[in-house]
Amino acid sequence: MNDLATLGQRIRHFRTRAGLTLDQLGERVGIAGSQLSLMENGRREPRLTLLTSIAEATGVQLADLLDTAPPTKRAALEIELERAQRSSLYASLGLPSIRASKALTDETLEAIVGMHHELARRAREAIATPEEARRANTELRLHMRTLDNYLPEIDDIAEKILSDIGHTAGALTHREVSLIAEKLGFELVHVGDLPHSARSVIDLENGRVYLPPASIPGGHGLRGMALQALGHRVLGHEHPATYADFLRQRLEINYFAAAVLMPRRQSVEFLQQAKADRNIAVEDFRDAFGVTHEAAALRFTNLATAHLDLEVHFLRVSDDGAVAKAYENDGLRLPVDVTGSTEGQFVCRHWSARTAFTRTNRTTEFYQYTDTPEGTFFDSTQTGTTSAEEFSITIGVPFAHSKWFRGRETQNRTRSTCPDENCCRRPSPDLSGRWAGRAWSSAKLHAHILSPLPSGTFPGVDDRELYEFLQSHSVQSD
Structure with a gap:
C-alpha cells in the first residue's frame, strides 16, 4: 500500500504539472477519470502498460513514475498521514480519518503528521511497563522450553565466525575477540563515561564498540560484553518495536556470545x-x-x-x-x-x-x-x-x-x-504462638520497584544520555 501511495502521488504530480485534469488524462490513456482517481489515491494498482501510457501522456519517462521517492515534500506528508491513519494504533483511538485536501495547508498537515509520530513514539516507550515486561519474559521462557533452549542457527553463525578467524580449540582470547570485531568492521574502545543506563554502545557511523574500563583484559567482561554488542549486528537486529522484541534480542545476543566463547x-x-x-x-x-x-x-x-x-x-x-x-x-x-x-x-x-x-x-x-x-x-x-x-x-x-x-x-x-x-513459608505454630502480635519490623524498600526504567529507543536506555555520549566521543575522534 505504501508503494501504491507513492506511485499515486507521482502520477498526480506529473498530471497536474502537465496541466491535465483527471478526465483529460483518462481520455488520453483510455480509462475513466474516476478510475484514475483511485490510482492516484493508492487504492488501485495500475497495469504496467497503463503506466507506460500515462508516462507518455504526461511527458515523462516510465522510470519517473516508478521512482520510490515522493515527488514533493507535500506528497511525502500526505503519504505519512495515510499510513499513520491505517495503523492499528490510530484505529484503537476511534477517531475519524482526515483527508489531505487542498484546503489543508502544509503547516497544518505537518503538525498532524508530527503528532502521529509522537503518538507512535510514546506508545513504543509505554510498552516497557513491569506487567507487560513480565508477561513478555514468561512467553519467551516458555517458547525456549519448546526448543529445549537450543538455537542451532545461531550456533552455525558462531562457528562460521570462529572459522573465519582461524580459531580451532581452547578458550577464546581477547585478541581473537578483537579480530572478530575487526572483521565485522568495528573497533573495541574502552571508556569511563558510558551512559549510566547502558552496558555498551555501538557507534554505527564510526565503527566503534564502546565498553567500560572494568572490562579491559584480565577478566571475563571484555569478551562476553563485546560479543553481545557485536551480536546485534551479526544477527541483523533492528530497533525493537516491542518489549518482547527487546527481550528476544537480548536472549539472542547472550546466546551468540556463549556460542562463540564455548563453541x-x-x-x-x-x-x-x-x-x-x-x-x-x-x-x-x-x-x-x-x-x-x-x-x-x-x-x-x-x-x-x-x-x-x-x-x-x-x-x-x-x-x-x-x-x-x-x-x-x-x-x-x-x-x-x-x-x-x-x-x-x-x-x-x-x-x-x-x-x-x-x-x-x-x-x-x-x-x-x-x-x-x-x-x-x-x-x-x-x-x-x-x-x-x-x-x-x-x-x-x-x-x-x-x-x-x-x-x-x-x-x-x-x-x-x-x-x-x-x-517453608509459614512459621511453625510454636513460633506463631510466641511472637504473633509481639513484634514490629520495617521492610527494606527495593528502590527499583518505584523507579521507572528510562524510556527511549532501547528499553531502559536514556536516549539523551546515549546521544550526548556518542556526540562527545565523535567530536573527540574528529
Missing part, C-alpha cells in the same frame, strides 16, 4: 566425554573455556537436551531466595505468580539454590538431592557474590540422570512440598 563442537565433545566418564561438572566446563560459572551453566542448558539427551533445569537465585533467571524442561515445578512469571518469586528454602548459602566452604559446587511432589531432583549449586548481593547458580536434573554427574554420591537430601505454604 558447539568443542563444548559437545567436552561434555560427551564427561558424560562417558560419569563426571559432568559445570565447574570443569567453566574452567575449560575460561568463562563465568553462570555462563557455563546456561550454555550447558543449550546443549544438554539436544546433544546429551538430558533434561535439565537452571536457576539463578539471590540470597533472599528470589529467582533472577530460570529455565526447565525436566518437570521441576518452578515458583510462578498468577501470570506464569517466575522472576521475583521465591524458591523453596529446602532447595539446593538456597541451602547452598548455609555452607562455610563455598569454593566448590554443592550437591543435593531434593524430593518434591514432581519427583526427586539432583542439583549442583555454586554461590557467588556481586557488589550488591550474594547469589547462587544451580544446574539440576531428574534423579534418573544424576548418574552422569559428579557429586551423585552426596548424602545431602531434603524434602520440599512447595508450593504448599506449610512447607
Whole structure:
C-alpha cells in the first residue's frame, strides 16, 4: 500500500504539472477519470502498460513514475498521514480519518503528521511497563522450553565466525575477540563515561564498540560484553518495536556470545566425554573455556537436551531466595505468580539454590538431592557474590540422570512440598504462638520497584544520555 501511495502521488504530480485534469488524462490513456482517481489515491494498482501510457501522456519517462521517492515534500506528508491513519494504533483511538485536501495547508498537515509520530513514539516507550515486561519474559521462557533452549542457527553463525578467524580449540582470547570485531568492521574502545543506563554502545557511523574500563583484559567482561554488542549486528537486529522484541534480542545476543566463547563442537565433545566418564561438572566446563560459572551453566542448558539427551533445569537465585533467571524442561515445578512469571518469586528454602548459602566452604559446587511432589531432583549449586548481593547458580536434573554427574554420591537430601505454604513459608505454630502480635519490623524498600526504567529507543536506555555520549566521543575522534 505504501508503494501504491507513492506511485499515486507521482502520477498526480506529473498530471497536474502537465496541466491535465483527471478526465483529460483518462481520455488520453483510455480509462475513466474516476478510475484514475483511485490510482492516484493508492487504492488501485495500475497495469504496467497503463503506466507506460500515462508516462507518455504526461511527458515523462516510465522510470519517473516508478521512482520510490515522493515527488514533493507535500506528497511525502500526505503519504505519512495515510499510513499513520491505517495503523492499528490510530484505529484503537476511534477517531475519524482526515483527508489531505487542498484546503489543508502544509503547516497544518505537518503538525498532524508530527503528532502521529509522537503518538507512535510514546506508545513504543509505554510498552516497557513491569506487567507487560513480565508477561513478555514468561512467553519467551516458555517458547525456549519448546526448543529445549537450543538455537542451532545461531550456533552455525558462531562457528562460521570462529572459522573465519582461524580459531580451532581452547578458550577464546581477547585478541581473537578483537579480530572478530575487526572483521565485522568495528573497533573495541574502552571508556569511563558510558551512559549510566547502558552496558555498551555501538557507534554505527564510526565503527566503534564502546565498553567500560572494568572490562579491559584480565577478566571475563571484555569478551562476553563485546560479543553481545557485536551480536546485534551479526544477527541483523533492528530497533525493537516491542518489549518482547527487546527481550528476544537480548536472549539472542547472550546466546551468540556463549556460542562463540564455548563453541558447539568443542563444548559437545567436552561434555560427551564427561558424560562417558560419569563426571559432568559445570565447574570443569567453566574452567575449560575460561568463562563465568553462570555462563557455563546456561550454555550447558543449550546443549544438554539436544546433544546429551538430558533434561535439565537452571536457576539463578539471590540470597533472599528470589529467582533472577530460570529455565526447565525436566518437570521441576518452578515458583510462578498468577501470570506464569517466575522472576521475583521465591524458591523453596529446602532447595539446593538456597541451602547452598548455609555452607562455610563455598569454593566448590554443592550437591543435593531434593524430593518434591514432581519427583526427586539432583542439583549442583555454586554461590557467588556481586557488589550488591550474594547469589547462587544451580544446574539440576531428574534423579534418573544424576548418574552422569559428579557429586551423585552426596548424602545431602531434603524434602520440599512447595508450593504448599506449610512447607517453608509459614512459621511453625510454636513460633506463631510466641511472637504473633509481639513484634514490629520495617521492610527494606527495593528502590527499583518505584523507579521507572528510562524510556527511549532501547528499553531502559536514556536516549539523551546515549546521544550526548556518542556526540562527545565523535567530536573527540574528529
